[in-house]
Amino acid sequence: MRVSVIQMNQGSDKAANIAAAERLIAAAAESDRPHLVSLPETWTNLGGGRDARMRAAEILPDPGGEGGPAYEAMRAIARRHEVFVHGGSIIEDGGEKLFNTTLVFDPEGAEIARYRKIHLFDITAPDGTGYRESALYGGGDRLVTFTAHGITFGLTICYDMRFPEQYLALRRAGAEAILVPSNFTLQTGKDHWEVLLRARAIETQCWIIAAASWGQYEERGAQRSVYGHSLIADPWGHVVAKASDGVGFSTARIEPAVTERVRRDMPVLEHRRLA
Incomplete structure (x- = not known):
């Protein structure tokens, strides 16, 4: 099964972001089939402040x-x-709160999965910039998986990756x-992007598929930057596909035989004693 991660440089113009995603996916479909x-987090809006997020939200x-x-x-x-x-995720209008929500559609256009981000990004970055996702968003409360071409996929969003217990729970729920x-x-x-993703791959013996936003965006008059480097890692922790700086995409083949071999030769889930 071939999977493409789409790397975008979205801003606060929702219509322009949708058009950009359509172009990138069309290019990936033609080139890599x-x-x-997979799209990045909040691919319809990045920056512009609270008002822009509210305008981008959908019921x-x-x-x-x-x-x-x-x-x-x-x-x-x-x-x-x-x-x-x-x-990836879009901004969901949940009434009293917004939600950072993933949607998955099958090739017939039917929605087959919906996941709300569980862990909210309330931190202070090394440069002193504060992020308070919980000021605008509510958190989800359930794990979600779906199946495509016989492979079970688990859903997470960005900051979730720092919580390995969520990934272990998805592995136990059947995620490959x-x-x-x-x-x-x-x-x-x-400092943390690739090492965290590779660690989650190694710990869970799952393929990790991480589409990311790249470049600069404006937030309340200040310029902020996101890292990009969208990647796919195999269950052994090797990065098998990676996007460079800039807008684009990268593709890898998900091989169930690799998953089976890694889990057979090192059955860590069976060996767990403390969790």
Whole structure:
């Protein structure tokens, strides 16, 4: 099964972001013919402050219902290219709170999975910049998996990757690959991005598929930067595909035989004693 990670430099113009995602996925589909494409975290909006996020938010329909512009764009992309679309995440209007929410569509355009980010990014970066995701967003409370081409995928978003217990729970729920759409800050990304993702791959013996945003964006008059370097790691922790700086995509083949061999030869899940 071929999987492509899409690397974007989105801003606060939702329509422009949707058009950019459509172009990148079309290019990946023509070049690499993936079975699944994965977008970054909040690919319809990055920056612009609270008002821009509120404008970008969509009320999600019941499965099968008609959704907003991003929801319908993902459905159309899935049908057009006959691929599974992992929609990174978009901003969900949940009423009293927004949610950072992943949607997955099958090649017929049917929604097959929905996940709300569990761990919210409330930190102070090394340069002193503060991030308070919980000021605007609510957190999710359940694990979500889906199956494509016989492979079980687990859903996470960005900051979730720092909580290995969530990844172990997904492995125990049957995950063979785990998706990690992200807007990882440049400050933390250069030191932690790849090592964390490789660690999660090694610990869970899952493929790790991490589509990320890259470049600069404006937030309340200040310039912020996200790291990019979208990647795919195998269950042994090797990076088998990686995007360079800039907008683009990268593709790798997910091999169930590799997963089976790694788990057979080093059955760490069976050996666990303390968790």
